[in-house]
Amino acid sequence: MPTDRQNKADNLRAAEKARDDLTEVPGYVPAVGETARDSSTGRVGRVMGHDGPRYQLRPLNGGKEWEVEPEYLVPVPLSDALRPVVAEANSRTRWVV
Numbered sequence: 091m092p093t094d095r096q097n098k099a100d101n102l103r104a105a106e107k108a109r110d111d112l113t114e115v116p117g118y119v120p121a122v123g124e125t126a127r128d129s130s131t132g133r134v135g136r137v138m139g140h141d142g143p144r145y146q147l148r149p150l151n152g153g154k155e156w157e158v159e160p161e162y163l164v165p166v167p168l169s170d171a172l173r174p175v176v177a178e179a180n181s182r183t184r185w186v187v
Contacts, residue, residue: 127164
């Protein structure tokens with residue numbers, strides 16, 4: 091039985107392999123708190139958990155969760171995961187004098 095560390099390492103390798111690919115990654119099992127892309131919609135979110143076979147994702151900047159089937163989950167490279175967070179932080183600092 092794989093450990094959490096092995097799962098994370100496997101997920102990282104899968105993310106690197108599918109870096110800009112919006113297709114399914116066979117066997118990808120995201121951990122809670124991990125960032126994933128819903129390839130059916132192209133939306134990126136943080137994995138909040140799963141209920142049965144479906145996973146719940148929440149937008150990185152907050153908002154309403156949505157459900158996604160596991161076959162549509164794709165790992166997201168760190169740069170893509172940070173992009174909306176950095177953009178929001180930058181927009182707040184532009185108005186500070």
